[in-house]
Amino acid sequence: MTTTLFISPGACAMASHVALLEAGAPHETTVVDLKKGEQRTPEYLSVNPAGSTPALRTDRGVITQNAAILGWVAETFRERDLAPVDDPFEYARFNAFNGWLSSSLHPALGKVLFSRPALEGEARAHAVEFALGKLDLAEQHLVEGPWVFGETWTLSDGYLMVFERWARQAGLLDKARYPKLNAHLDLVQSRDAVKKMLTVEGLQPV
Ligand SMILES: N[C@@H](CCC(=O)N[C@@H](CS)C(=O)NCC(=O)O)C(=O)O
Structure with missing residues (x-):
């Protein structure tokens, strides 16, 4: 499964971006330019109606919030020991x-x-x-x-x-x-x- 992470360079989505790279998770990135207001375009609001990054598009739908994306990555790629998921x-x-x-x-x-x-x-x-x-x-x-x-x-x-x-x-x-x-x-x-x-x-x- 390849996921798509919507990022804004230098913004808080860096946390989710690092998580996918640490996991070795197949993914693409799509830039949402916050300075240009791209987070409020109809196209992006259809991905994340809250109009913020990060958002992670998976084959089951979109996950928002760094904390949730980190948990999803840690649980999905358990073998990589990214978080203490078993305790x-x-x-x-x-x-x-x-x-x-x-x-x-x-x-x-x-x-x-x-x-x-x-x-x-x-x-x-x-x-x-x-x-x-x-x-x-x-x-x-x-x-x-x-x-x-x-x-x-x-x-x-x-x-x-x-x-x-x-x-x-x-x-x-x-x-x-x-x-x-x-x-x-x-x-x-x-x-x-x-x-x-x-x-x-x-x-x-x-
Ligand atoms: N608690 C959220 C915060 C998301 C958030 O506020 N992202 C900022 C960038 S750091 C954003 O997209 N802001 C766009 C805006 O508010 O218009 C998370 O961790 O995912």
């Missing part, structure tokens, strides 16, 4: 972390980076502090190091990388305040699947 407790922790990225870290950083019109003054300062607080939580409590779940790499590492890249590009990933997250980003970007994803999306390591 209900550890798998719940994997899903909890991905849910936190989706519902907490992503919106907090997204507000700083993508608010239109751009935030200014006190509003921006407040949004930055809020986002830094989320990164503090990851640094101090959620990420074990060197990978999110200690010695074992999982698909959560590719998902966290998205937000570490955004934070570093925005000058928010201070090396002294976030040593673990900085080391994690460098480690993730050295993986072959991640290098391939960056090449396909026309990006560079940051």
Whole structure:
């Protein structure tokens, strides 16, 4: 089965893109240019009525949400050891972390980076502090190091990388305040699947 992943280069769909590459899953990518508003064309809305990327078209229909796509990839390609799918407790922790990225870290950083019109003054300062607080939580409590779940790499590492890249590009990933997250980003970007994803999306390591 070949799937089609709808991506926007550099956006959060990088997490699902890395997952397919780590799995060795046969797939194609289709670019949805968010700057041109292609996520709101009738053609794309027929794929994902929510008008956001990623979306993964499979032979059974479309899956949206990075967290769900990561779970689907991990379960479909079990033999690749992409997540602790055979241990209900550890798998719940994997899903909890991905849910936190989706519902907490992503919106907090997204507000700083993508608010239109751009935030200014006190509003921006407040949004930055809020986002830094989320990164503090990851640094101090959620990420074990060197990978999110200690010695074992999982698909959560590719998902966290998205937000570490955004934070570093925005000058928010201070090396002294976030040593673990900085080391994690460098480690993730050295993986072959991640290098391939960056090449396909026309990006560079940051
Ligand atoms: N929680 C969703 C977030 C999806 C999302 O917000 N994607 C952004 C790109 S990072 C998007 O497509 N935005 C387009 C828009 O809001 O118009 C997921 O992880 O899949």
